[in-house]
Amino acid sequence: MELIKSLEWRYASKKMNGKKVSQEKVDNILKAIQLAPSSMGLQPYTILVITNPGIKKQILPIANNQSQIVDSSHLLVFAAWADITPGQIDEYIAHTAKTRNVPEETLAGFKNTLLNIITKKTTEENYQWAARQAYIAFGTAIAAAAEERVDATPMEGFNATALDALLGLKEKGLRSVTLLPLGYRDTGNDWLANLPKVRRQREKLFIQH
The missing domain is CATH 3.40.109.10 (NADH Oxidase)
Incomplete structure (x- = not known):
């Protein structure tokens, strides 16, 4: 190898x-x-x-x-x-949708999961x-x-x-x-x-x- x-x-x-x-x-x-x-x-x-x-x-x-x-x-x-901000999540979702040629709406569940994760943590976390x-x-x-x-x-x-x-x-x-x-x-x-x-x-x- x-x-x-x-x-x-x-x-x-x-x-x-x-x-x-x-x-x-x-x-x-x-x-x-x-x-x-x-x-x-x-x-x-x-x-x-x-x-x-x-x-x-x-x-x-x-x-x-x-x-x-x-x-x-x-x-x-x-x-x-x-820190991880909602704006950064928005940008990531938009980039993912464009790369995979799908509507952003189809990624709503994934986006909400990400937002739930970051909003439950402190900036330091x-x-x-x-x-x-x-x-x-x-x-x-x-x-x-x-x-x-x-x-x-x-x-x-x-x-x-x-x-x-x-x-x-x-x-x-x-x-x-x-x-x-x-x-x-x-x-x-x-x-x-x-x-x-x-x-x-x-x-x-x-x-x-």
Whole structure:
């Protein structure tokens, strides 16, 4: 299985070499993100694709000076919707109706289900749910990058409040969740590059009933 081989190849690169990733490979990774599953198909998140060196340099101290931020080719910022609103549900339903060439009225039951879910939750609960959906897309991106033999370093170690302010995410109705630098490993300067991958033993990770 090619995916298994790709996952065996990948690791969280600690040092990238600054080499650019081709647009074709980036587009394939972004397409995989677009196709990632999410609850109700809503995809309550947005991904910022950052290549501007000046912006990455400003993000560097916000992300605890992790060098992959500036040495990456592309930096993906996964940002969840700060809240789920009826307007966003309306837009999703309209888009679904247009894509499937059906009247919006035929989706009334589905729409009401979505509205009932979001209106029973607080703003923070809706955000936490959206963030969990963003993580599904995040994981898909990591696997897709491995398939393309592009290194991707998952990051949670950053000041989300500062990053949101820098990128103006609050004004966009977003809150940052995770970062994913894309690039190529610097094997000569990355202490982790040649170490064996460590994963929990199969018999301890899985419980079969």
